[in-house]
Amino acid sequence: MTCQECRIELFEDTPGRDALVHVGECEACRELAREIQANAEALAALRGEELVARPFVHPRRPKPWIWGLAAAAALVLGIGLPRLFRTEVVVEPEVTPPVEVAQEEPAPPAPETPKRTQVVLRAKARPRPAVAPPVEEPTQPLMVKMLTSDPDVVIYWLIDPVEGEKAI
Amino acid sequence: MSTGDLVLAPFRSETLEDRPSFEALMAAHQQRVLRTAYRLLGRMEDAQDVTQEVFLRLLQHLHRVDADDPKAWLYRVTVNVCNDHHRRRRPVLEAVDLPDPAPGPQHALELEDRKQLLTQGLATLPERERTAVVLRDIEGLPTREVAGILGVEEVTVRSQISKARMRLADYVRTRK
Numbered sequence: 001m002t003c004q005e006c007r008i009e010l011f012e013d014t015p016g017r018d019a020l021v022h023v024g025e026c027e028a029c030r031e032l033a034r035e036i037q038a039n040a041e042a043l044a045a046l047r048g049e050e051l052v053a054r055p056f057v058h059p060r061r062p063k064p065w066i067w068g069l070a071a072a073a074a075l076v077l078g079i080g081l082p083r084l085f086r087t088e089v090v091v092e093p094e095v096t097p098p099v100e101v102a103q104e105e106p107a108p109p110a111p112e113t114p115k116r117t118q119v120v121l122r123a124k125a126r127p128r129p130a131v132a133p134p135v136e137e138p139t140q141p142l143m144v145k146m147l148t149s150d151p152d153v154v155i156y157w158l159i160d161p162v163e164g165e166k167a168i
Numbered sequence: 169m170s171t172g173d174l175v176l177a178p179f180r181s182e183t184l185e186d187r188p189s190f191e192a193l194m195a196a197h198q199q200r201v202l203r204t205a206y207r208l209l210g211r212m213e214d215a216q217d218v219t220q221e222v223f224l225r226l227l228q229h230l231h232r233v234d235a236d237d238p239k240a241w242l243y244r245v246t247v248n249v250c251n252d253h254h255r256r257r258r259p260v261l262e263a264v265d266l267p268d269p270a271p272g273p274q275h276a277l278e279l280e281d282r283k284q285l286l287t288q289g290l291a292t293l294p295e296r297e298r299t300a301v302v303l304r305d306i307e308g309l310p311t312r313e314v315a316g317i318l319g320v321e322e323v324t325v326r327s328q329i330s331k332a333r334m335r336l337a338d339y340v341r342t343r344k
Contacts, residue, residue: 041279053216
């Protein structure tokens with residue numbers, strides 16, 4: 001076996017018998033065999049080196065329930081907030097005072113009560129009717145007192161809403 | 169028992185509880201993956217990135233990996249991720265910070281010198297040869313297993329390993 005053939009075999013995992021015989025006879029090939037052996041030991045020693053590992057970072061997993069939670073929160077905010085801060089216009093019913101009519105000196109016309117509109121900001125839990133319920137019509141007869149020039153004579157005028165007017 | 173009897177082998181259903189946990193697999197194999205990546209890439213930072221990527225894939229494919237022996241799968245994925253890394257970046261040689269050898273026999277000093285030279289020499293090897301020699305000579309895998317991991321014939325692996333050893337020997341000899 002030549003040195004060239006031996007060299008090729010020495011780099012393999014299991015050199016043949018002829019190569020080993022040649023190594024026993026050839027100083028140069030023996031030196032090469034020692035070199036290869038030392039390299040193999042050094043490479044194997046690299047296996048034992050403890051390297052510093054970086055901590056594994058777990059990937060963030062998407063949580064499907066988070067989208068449901070977000071949708072529910074949006075729904076609550078979308079419906080609840082406007083109801084909480086709603087602006088409501090309440091129109092108070094007009095109050096009509098009873099009319100007192102004098103025969104000779106008619107009382108000056110009652111000053112017209114201005115229609116008041118009040119803007120109320122209030123937190124409400126349940127809806128209320130925007131307009132107050134209508135005032136019930138009086139069922140008793142309307143009495144008009146008329147004064148005359150004679151202080152002893154007073155005329156009372158009763159107006160029955162059903163039957164009509166009647167003077168006493 | 170007559171020959172017509174049906175013999176049932178003991179059946180063992182594998183449940184999730186039977187499988188080693190991801191953390192256990194990682195603790196057992198992290199050094200192996202990191203070491204292989206470091207020898208293939210030559211830079212610790214890149215090796216740590218690759219290790220993270222490999223275990224991320226393990227986490228994603230845990231149900232498909234043979235949890236009792238994931239070594240081959242891990243090596244294969246490590247090599248693939250390193251190859252992807254190679255395509256993006258040329259391998260570089262990191263200045264290896266070797267510990268000061270303790271005073272002792274001359275052999276230890278020579279061994280440390282040789283390890284440093286071989287580490288440098290690995291970076292000069294062609295990619296396939298480097299992968300083969302790292303798996304065979306550093307990780308100590310049998311040639312057949314290396315061939316399985318790399319998806320090539322055994323004879324091809326033997327040839328690659330032989331060439332790699334030859335180049336490494338030349339590299340060390342010319343620098344000693």
